[in-house]
Amino acid sequence: MRDKTYLQVPRDMKHEILEKLAEAIYSFKAYPSDQEFNDVATALIQKHPCLIEPGSANGCNGWKNSIKFKMGNYRTKLRRAGCTDVAVNERKRKGQAPHTSIKRPKRFEINFLPNFPDGEDETSIESKRKELVEEMRKRHPTAALITKNMDSTFALRRRELVNLEPPVKDTMERWPALFTEGQILAEFCRLSSKNLNTEFFKELDKYTPRFFEIFKSKGGSVGQKLQKYLQQVRPESTDITAKRTAVLRGLPVILGDENTDFFKTCFDCEDPDMSHTPIGILTIIPEDRQASPDSLHLESSGTAIILEGRIVMDDLGNLPHAMCLLFGLTYALNLEYPQQLKYTFDFIQRVLLSLGHKSLKPKIQSLKNLLMQ
Template identity: 40%
Template sequence: MLLRVIISPNNITKLRLQDLPHSVQSLKEILQDQLKLKEGFILQYEDPEFGNQLCNLTDISEIPPEKTTLRVLYEASPDPDEADLSLSSLDTASLPSSSNSPRTSVGPSPGRRSSLWPSPFPVPNFSYDVELRLQKGNDVYKDRGTLLNITRDIKSEVLDKIAQAVFEVTAYPDRSEIDSVAMALVNKHPCLREPGSGNGWNGWRMSIAFKIGNYRQKLRNAGCEEVKVNERRGSHEEGWPGLKKAKRAEVNFLPDHPAGQSEDTLEKDREALTVEMEKRNPDMTFINAAMDRTFSLRRKEIIDQEPHVDLVKHRWPALFMEYQVNCEFQRITMVALQRTFLKALETHTPKLLKMYRTRTAHFGEEMQTLLDSLDKETSDISEHRRTVALRGLPLFVRDYGAERILRTCLNTDPEEAYTKDVRMAVLTVVEDDGGAGASASPHIEDFAIVLEENVVIHNIRNFPNAFALFFGLLYALNFQYPKELKYTCEVIQKVFLSLGDDCSARVQSFKNKLLR
């Protein structure tokens, strides 16, 4: 395995590895050891599927075989020569701005996160005196089994640092995530165990949850958008919509603006972006970089104002490009949408089809028709198998009414016929061939996505890609999962994309069958 590693503009080296490490963390450790790198960096790689543009490396399997180029990005640059590589974007950090950009650089955003919830949770280092007392307390506990006398200053320091560490990953951790933090704390420092608690950390869990709530209030007072958006405007207000927070494993749900930037400066970027999109041959390099720079402004509009799709499309036309749907999803979740989804679909298709055939009688005529179409197919078998596996998923998880979302129309139908009163749909457009026999398979001309009576994307190459883009737009526009595809979308999120672990009973049962 040959790697070209870009550490800084003046420090680019070649590194040959005998075998590819089993994880991204292992690769980081190898680079730290062999290239003498400091901690606190992420890796990006040149993705051949997107014209060798940079994407964050979150899964070791994403690295192309034989050779690739990696770029080291520091969250806080340890060297002045590396200042231009500070973490300011996800997959377009190094893209230059075109000449019509209002600015040429953007500073790092304090609210822009770069990782999913870690397992196990890495307990932060505390102040020197507290670390010293914990170390000695651990030694005494190991020798004598005596627990540390936890003073107020120790507990305050521990809770403060943990609240900050948790917020670096999520502003609103759920019960299981807080449990994992408390468990990791006691595992690392067993002298902090609580003798009156069955597992040794129940009290810490409650203290951490309370401290995180206090920390959110501090950040709200400081103007942090992610928590400020949930500030009640008065207890008398009726119809308060509840918390606006990440509920589907979003890493960057509502980030703050980049350092040194304001809504006014980012609005100028948005205007320049809109002008560029009106050109016959827009500068894609500029569009990609501008979309990344304006991510925080776009999310604030979508989360806080909840605009209609036609307004979003007017203000952010680039958001409905296929490539930018993938980029936006990765900015929000740190997961490469289409690549991860299609790879998971390819992996699970054989087992899915086997499960469908085993229980065909339980799902009626529609499932049998799907499987019959697969048996009759003679061309592009692999793609058709994936399509049947995906189309059969709503039937298998009993998403009643999925046909209202997964629709078919004729290419001769007027647009208003298949968009009127349609909130969301994935359209399969087939050729209107009235002379064909009843047994002939219709020729598919196009796939398209409809949101709030607008065809937002069309000319999609196949059904799996169309469904992936539809799923990505649900995240990009902060739409709830449609009730007709509630469990299907949960399967895509938690089983195919591994975003979140707490499955509903129905999806957990499906997952057990699939992975058995």
Template identity: 40%
Template sequence: MPASLNALSKKIENECGLQEQEFRLQYMDKDFNEFMNLTSVSDLNDKDTVRVVFFTSSSSSFSHMPAESTPLAHSLSSDSCDADTENSSADTDILSSSESTSARSSLWPTPFILPRFPYDVQLKLEQGNSAFKTDGKFCIPDPKLKSGILDVLAEEIINYKAYPSDSEFSDVAEALVAKHPCLKEQGSVSGYSGWKMSLKYKLANYRSRLRRLGCPEVTVNALKHKPEGTSSPAYGIKKPKKAEVNYCPGFPAGETAESQEKMRVDLLAELKKRNNYETVRKMMDMTFAYRRHEIVHDSPLVAAFKSRWPALFQVREINAEFRRITTVPLQSKFLSQLDRFSDDLLKVFTKRGGVVTKRIQDVMVLMSQNGTIETKRECILKGLCIYLNEDPHNLVKEYLDVDSESAEADIKETVMGIYVVKHEFAEATEDPEDVGIVLEGVEVLSGLGNVAMATAMLLGLIYSLNLTYPKELRYTFEVLQKVILELDSNKLSGKAQALKTKLFT
């Protein structure tokens, strides 16, 4: 097995005669049962399947050729092009554009998988582990060995995020001493607290190097990019706060702000054509970094941003944008996880007691009148708000079709929420006339059909537009993000942690 991803790519290039073609590699992830972008050779096992994704033009045209290894290090064979490119591209390509390889393709791994160290470092560690097993002798690494270890770990960490949390630093340090017990620190309770602190300093220095090189994810926090007269480096800190994997990626290779702006204008023209989704999707892929820079740096008003990027305010593109940012599918995971926890949530609700239970019961009456899955999901979401001592009316506002004027006036005053329009004499079993989303007094999406779908799309828009959760619903959205979607699930508030504990006991 080649020691690095570059060496593996070169091996495949030589074996399969791909010297004149640009490509990237994907591997079959056994946990998700789908192809994921390959970022490290440590992800591969013997006889794994590797997919070669070709970059054929700047407009994101690509084809797939699987290359199977049996074992990979000795035999590589290229087969004919994958005929199912349409389905596979939607499911496995986080960013399908040919130059978007700088975008990350996976969440923080649990447990953390150590990369392979340089040969000399690996040799010293093997010798240290051998001495530890025979004599119980701990290794005290010299400065060169320690620096070699920390350099490789910092490079691996940056593949997942530039600003890891304290617990994620602990994951890396714990994985290091677990695989190389000779590095365990004597006198330390955890055995790796010193390594954890060294990793923090090393990554801070690594970020400084990236900042000097112009990496947008860290330059956005540089003092020279703050408003004039600002002396505090902490002013307006812009970091991923909701487990974003691609928070502020760099432009595709060869692209500039001017070329990306031209593509944005071309995208507006493409939107006017019928049955043109594939072209629009590819152009949205290509302009993803440009869009994120605009969102993160300028924080535009929703109305202004919608006029510049109308394609984003569609269900398919909200799903695609959420996946570009987090690598996680939005709609399918949100609804399936909500259904998975529904019965457990109902049991937790009944044990709450007091006035809260009475309010939840009043909301759940609709379930007995209309037993559809959409109604059950809506009642669960409203009950979740009440259980967390928050008002579901702040999330879902209901109006009658006869009160259109008052509804429009109320919508203009709504900062963030979901509106539901019902017929005046509608039965409980009837579907609402319209369900949509309001942001900053602007109706950004309509015709969503039900509240659960609207809630998923609202979450997607919050990520896409880099919005903060409303204070009056912060616990509800925290549970939806960290418990339902399982994003950054290891760091919860007291309320969210208490609910999660009850769900899993």
């Protein structure tokens, strides 16, 4: 520190440093991004200035490259040892473009593809899955048994959903309990270690007053649409569901998402055809109500979730409840976010639930800045 003499790192010492770093990185993420490798290298030379590389532009480019290579070697060791979340990508790149079909956590899942529990194999877990299916056929399934077996079959379920990417119809047949509210929330907790229901509504309610101010400040066609939502919710109202509905319907509007094919309505006397709807929320309204596209339908008869052209959950009560569970289902089923609401779902993930990188897309960063004012 006194005379700025940098350490000439011996080969065995560098090997030890890189091994420890790879082990620590893997405990957070199996496939870090380039920016995350840069963050690790920067943190290393800040913690130990003697490791700064005098010939490097930022003092750590060499370390960054070494950490990248070491991380690849570390994954190879784990793959040979049978670690499933990296073994799934064995030989994936042979004859393919870089990163093609590489299966990795997309949205900061902590337990993306776990190994089977000790003492269990595919046969023993499959028997528990069949027991689950039989239990779900009962009029009153035993909640404790379902929770226990859903926990113990988690690894098998993730292998199927990540490796095979089955249609939602097949998943409903093999894992019917996964389409119940309690197990959606439990599965989200298994994947991300977060309480979806609590955090989703806590953060949504925290930002609601500021959202209403932002809605009022908007002009043009966006402002006109937002005003129609605001007019249906009285400022002095204590109806928290109405306020949440207005925010969730207005969020795609200010983010520039196209939500006309996502939020669906039908009358309670109809049998709607959803075969052409890949993903969406269906609000069921009384026959004597007007089905306006700008209506929040606060007095609906019920709400349902649509996936791959079929209703997978219904009788959900209200739109905010359905939106929360649909977000949980995208994690539980390893689904892509709906293209027409990609910014909205990304906002929920990164801002409301704090899952993901600190760097945000410009639209989302701009909205977050407005919310913080």
